[in-house]
Amino acid sequence: MSLAMTENEITLALIQSLKEGKKMLFQDIMEELQPYDMAQQYLHIPSKHRNKFLLYCTIEQITEMMQELDTDEQLNVLQKLGIEKSTKVLDLMENDDLASLIADLDAEEIEELLSEMNQEEVDIVQSLMNYEPETAGRIMTNRYVWIPKHYTIREAVDKLKHFAELAEYLNYLYVIDEQKKLVGVVSYKDLLLGDLYDKVEDVMYTRVVKADVHTDQEEVAKLISRYDFVSIPVIEADNKLVGVITVDDIIDIVIQEANEDIEKLSASGKAIDFNTKSMVAAYRRLPWLILLLFIGILSGSIISGFEDTLQTVVALAFFMPMIAGMTGNTGTQSLAVVVRGLVSHDLNSKQVVKLVFRELWVGIIIGVICGVLIFFIAYVWRDSVTLGLVVGSSLFLTLIIGTLAGTIIPLILYRLKIDPAVASGPLITTINDILSLLIYFGIATMFISRLM
Amino acid sequence: MSLAMTENEITLALIQSLKEGKKMLFQDIMEELQPYDMAQQYLHIPSKHRNKFLLYCTIEQITEMMQELDTDEQLNVLQKLGIEKSTKVLDLMENDDLASLIADLDAEEIEELLSEMNQEEVDIVQSLMNYEPETAGRIMTNRYVWIPKHYTIREAVDKLKHFAELAEYLNYLYVIDEQKKLVGVVSYKDLLLGDLYDKVEDVMYTRVVKADVHTDQEEVAKLISRYDFVSIPVIEADNKLVGVITVDDIIDIVIQEANEDIEKLSASGKAIDFNTKSMVAAYRRLPWLILLLFIGILSGSIISGFEDTLQTVVALAFFMPMIAGMTGNTGTQSLAVVVRGLVSHDLNSKQVVKLVFRELWVGIIIGVICGVLIFFIAYVWRDSVTLGLVVGSSLFLTLIIGTLAGTIIPLILYRLKIDPAVASGPLITTINDILSLLIYFGIATMFISRLM
Numbered sequence: 001m002s003l004a005m006t007e008n009e010i011t012l013a014l015i016q017s018l019k020e021g022k023k024m025l026f027q028d029i030m031e032e033l034q035p036y037d038m039a040q041q042y043l044h045i046p047s048k049h050r051n052k053f054l055l056y057c058t059i060e061q062i063t064e065m066m067q068e069l070d071t072d073e074q075l076n077v078l079q080k081l082g083i084e085k086s087t088k089v090l091d092l093m094e095n096d097d098l099a100s101l102i103a104d105l106d107a108e109e110i111e112e113l114l115s116e117m118n119q120e121e122v123d124i125v126q127s128l129m130n131y132e133p134e135t136a137g138r139i140m141t142n143r144y145v146w147i148p149k150h151y152t153i154r155e156a157v158d159k160l161k162h163f164a165e166l167a168e169y170l171n172y173l174y175v176i177d178e179q180k181k182l183v184g185v186v187s188y189k190d191l192l193l194g195d196l197y198d199k200v201e202d203v204m205y206t207r208v209v210k211a212d213v214h215t216d217q218e219e220v221a222k223l224i225s226r227y228d229f230v231s232i233p234v235i236e237a238d239n240k241l242v243g244v245i246t247v248d249d250i251i252d253i254v255i256q257e258a259n260e261d262i263e264k265l266s267a268s269g270k271a272i273d274f275n276t277k278s279m280v281a282a283y284r285r286l287p288w289l290i291l292l293l294f295i296g297i298l299s300g301s302i303i304s305g306f307e308d309t310l311q312t313v314v315a316l317a318f319f320m321p322m323i324a325g326m327t328g329n330t331g332t333q334s335l336a337v338v339v340r341g342l343v344s345h346d347l348n349s350k351q352v353v354k355l356v357f358r359e360l361w362v363g364i365i366i367g368v369i370c371g372v373l374i375f376f377i378a379y380v381w382r383d384s385v386t387l388g389l390v391v392g393s394s395l396f397l398t399l400i401i402g403t404l405a406g407t408i409i410p411l412i413l414y415r416l417k418i419d420p421a422v423a424s425g426p427l428i429t430t431i432n433d434i435l436s437l438l439i440y441f442g443i444a445t446m447f448i449s450r451l452m
Numbered sequence: 453m454s455l456a457m458t459e460n461e462i463t464l465a466l467i468q469s470l471k472e473g474k475k476m477l478f479q480d481i482m483e484e485l486q487p488y489d490m491a492q493q494y495l496h497i498p499s500k501h502r503n504k505f506l507l508y509c510t511i512e513q514i515t516e517m518m519q520e521l522d523t524d525e526q527l528n529v530l531q532k533l534g535i536e537k538s539t540k541v542l543d544l545m546e547n548d549d550l551a552s553l554i555a556d557l558d559a560e561e562i563e564e565l566l567s568e569m570n571q572e573e574v575d576i577v578q579s580l581m582n583y584e585p586e587t588a589g590r591i592m593t594n595r596y597v598w599i600p601k602h603y604t605i606r607e608a609v610d611k612l613k614h615f616a617e618l619a620e621y622l623n624y625l626y627v628i629d630e631q632k633k634l635v636g637v638v639s640y641k642d643l644l645l646g647d648l649y650d651k652v653e654d655v656m657y658t659r660v661v662k663a664d665v666h667t668d669q670e671e672v673a674k675l676i677s678r679y680d681f682v683s684i685p686v687i688e689a690d691n692k693l694v695g696v697i698t699v700d701d702i703i704d705i706v707i708q709e710a711n712e713d714i715e716k717l718s719a720s721g722k723a724i725d726f727n728t729k730s731m732v733a734a735y736r737r738l739p740w741l742i743l744l745l746f747i748g749i750l751s752g753s754i755i756s757g758f759e760d761t762l763q764t765v766v767a768l769a770f771f772m773p774m775i776a777g778m779t780g781n782t783g784t785q786s787l788a789v790v791v792r793g794l795v796s797h798d799l800n801s802k803q804v805v806k807l808v809f810r811e812l813w814v815g816i817i818i819g820v821i822c823g824v825l826i827f828f829i830a831y832v833w834r835d836s837v838t839l840g841l842v843v844g845s846s847l848f849l850t851l852i853i854g855t856l857a858g859t860i861i862p863l864i865l866y867r868l869k870i871d872p873a874v875a876s877g878p879l880i881t882t883i884n885d886i887l888s889l890l891i892y893f894g895i896a897t898m899f900i901s902r903l904m
Contacts, residue, residue: 032658259792293826300771307766336718433773
């Protein structure tokens with residue numbers, strides 16, 4: 001295959017080879033493709049050619065390609081393959097990918113899918129499914145190389161060589177004792193530079209950074225990004241080595257967790273992407289919107305409580321959207337700072353106090369500046385010092401309160417081990433809306449005689 | 453050092469060894485620590501011990517530790533080290549880390565810092581600084597192993613062994629021809645499984661996934677996460693291999709880009725974290741807030757344009773926050789879906805059209821449901837069918853328009869090669885605020901005689 005071929009040229013060449021029944025040519029092209037590209041090609045060719053495409057692929061190629069497809073397409077491919085071939089593919093698939101495939105299916109479908117599989121593989125996948133979703137146990141793979149601590153470097157290298165096909169990343173070997181307990185780690189670099197007859201236990205690092213099976217995947221991502229590892233071992237409570245998590249899965253998790261934070265912060269609904277159907281997207285977005293609708297009604301009923309004030313000074317309505325909007329926004333700003341800060345920092349009480357005081361100061365500074373600014377604008381616009389003072393002092397107070405609410409609420413949720421990002425739109429917006437309207441109309445009502 | 457020691461116990465043991473002048477004991481502990489942990493220990497010990505801490509560390513340990521500190525601390529360490537030792541550390545530092553350190557300094561400080569450094573290293577770092585920030589050229593490292601294509605596998609393994617200390621990740625070797633042009637890649641797996649006397653060019657992959665020096669770092673992250681690589685080669689226009697980007701940097705970039713998206717979407721100001729001073733944080737947050745303040749004034753002046761309508765039917769004010777809030781929120785929802793979708797998808801015109809129609813449908817569905825709901829609420833609350841119809845039909849229209857604005861504006865920015873996330877608060881909020889108030893009061897004014 002020519003190096004210079006574009007993606008479209010490859011698609012055409014593949015279709016050509018399928019049409020003319022040239023399996024050798026097809027294989028020549030496929031051999032140079034990465035799994036992601038194979039999957040893209042499979043999705044790009046017209047569906048009438050897909051059966052033949054799969055027929056011409058080796059089981060290994062189908063397995064690699066599978067891992068780059070989404071669940072629906074994976075099931076589609078398995079169905080096209082028939083029971084015998086699909087069982088082979090399932091046997092070859094990495095157990096964490098298999099676990100994530102069957103996580104979306106119901107019991108009957110799982111039964112059907114796994115019925116013909118190698119029992120050992122089925123047991124491994126089922127044991128993986130026992131861990132909570134989004135924990136280390138759920139995303140770990142069992143394809144890694146471990147060595148007993150009494151091995152020499154030479155023996156370790158031989159074992160590595162033997163299992164090279166199986167291990168995803170070869171940067172580290174994990175060292176275990178007789179009870180399969182994790183006792184150390186050697187890097188491939190150590191093996192290269194060490195003496196062939198040195199014992200592994202003499203060159204290994206014993207202070208291994210590791211994750212427990214129940215550790216949250218976000219914590220695992222934090223460890224990997226801190227330590228710049230390409231894999232991290234996973235242990236059970238008794239320090240028994242049971243799996244490894246690799247950096248490629250971690251990148252997907254970091255992206256997924258960031259998306260979840262954004263979904264929650266923007267109250268945009270769970271897991272909507274470019275391929276989500278409009279009914280599904282609307283269904284996922286509606287709960288937040290309906291909640292916000294009722295919050296809006298609540299704000300409305302607060303305003304209606306001040307109907308007399310508003311009736312007397314209609315100009316008060318002009319500043320309502322500004323005050324509510326500003327308070328909501330400063331709360332969201334603080335919330336975003338806290339939520340994203342927690343992605344890379346752990347917090348102790350001292351830092352929490354420091355952070356709250358920092359935000360209090362931020363609130364005061366922006367409160368003073370924006371309050372003074374709006375005082376002059378309102379004064380000039382409506383030619384009323386009192387109105388300026390009412391609007392300015394309200395904004396000053398609501399900005400401080402909004403900032404603190406956006407800081408303290410996610411911190412409390414974090415302490416209660418609730419994901420702080422759920423504080424998002426609804427909670428912060430409700431509190432800030434209600435408080436800002438109460439403060440604004442409260443102050444205005446106090447000065448009502450001078451506003452008239 | 454005992455394996456079971458906690459972080460605090462290690463801190464105490466280190467302080468003890470520093471106080472008693474036991475360098476050997478200090479080194480025993482340090483040798484088992486990862487760079488991140490060394491940095492944490494350095495930051496945890498009281499500052500009066502830090503000079504001695506640095507004195508007891510090897511140059512290599514200081515270099516490793518440096519890379520885990522932030523810029524201020526790095527400069528602090530360099531100052532404590534004195535010119536001779538700090539030059540050694542700078543020589544040893546990876547050039548991408550060095551480039552990111554000096555990116556924050558002014559010309560004079562850079563001059564002073566680099567004055568004593570190895571000229572070759574200085575040249576490399578300065579050439580790195582010529583690339584735009586956030587491009588592949590800026591984040592690549594020159595610590596990687598390349599081999600000429602005429603090498604045998606045995607020669608490749610020997611070279612790998614020789615440079616093992618230098619190469620960060622050993623999973624792939626990049627293969628070049630006589631002009632240093634990138635012609636292929638071999639994995640360490642291929643080397644292990646191949647015959648020692650095979651030529652590298654016979655076993656290498658020729659279809660190498662690579663990044664150009666000018667490629668945006670976000671694109672590089674996309675490539676690495678798609679292909680599950682631990683490193684990716686970087687070339688100049690003539691296909692000359694000039695560097696490598698490793699997965700550990702990519703994880704940091706994915707986190708950084710997600711934070712930037714959240715900063716922009718929540719208009720929360722650039723780069724505020726837990727350690728930012730309150731004056732700085734307030735300064736960074738203020739531009740957005742002041743912009744929003746003027747947007748609020750703009751909304752206010754639109755409302756004041758309908759002063760007569762509002763004076764006649766004060767109840768219209770009750771629904772104002774709800775309509776503006778809902779329209780803003782549906783816009784933000786769509787914006788978040790588009791911005792995060794673009795992180796993992798590329799879009800062609802066909803998909804853009806599909807996405808816009810999807811969102812149009814979503815807007816219609818949520819518009820109908822929320823519109824009907826608010827019709828009944830307004831009707832029951834204020835006992836007026838007309839008010840119900842005015843509020844309901846306004847919400848129906850503004851939800852459709854808000855959804856489309858949140859979709860189309862970021863797509864246009866994306867097509868114009870402007871980061872769609874900047875559409876964030878300001879742009880979408882302004883447009884949605886103004887449109888929603890105009891529609892709401894426009895419809896209300898049309899029915900004003902029946903509303904009285």
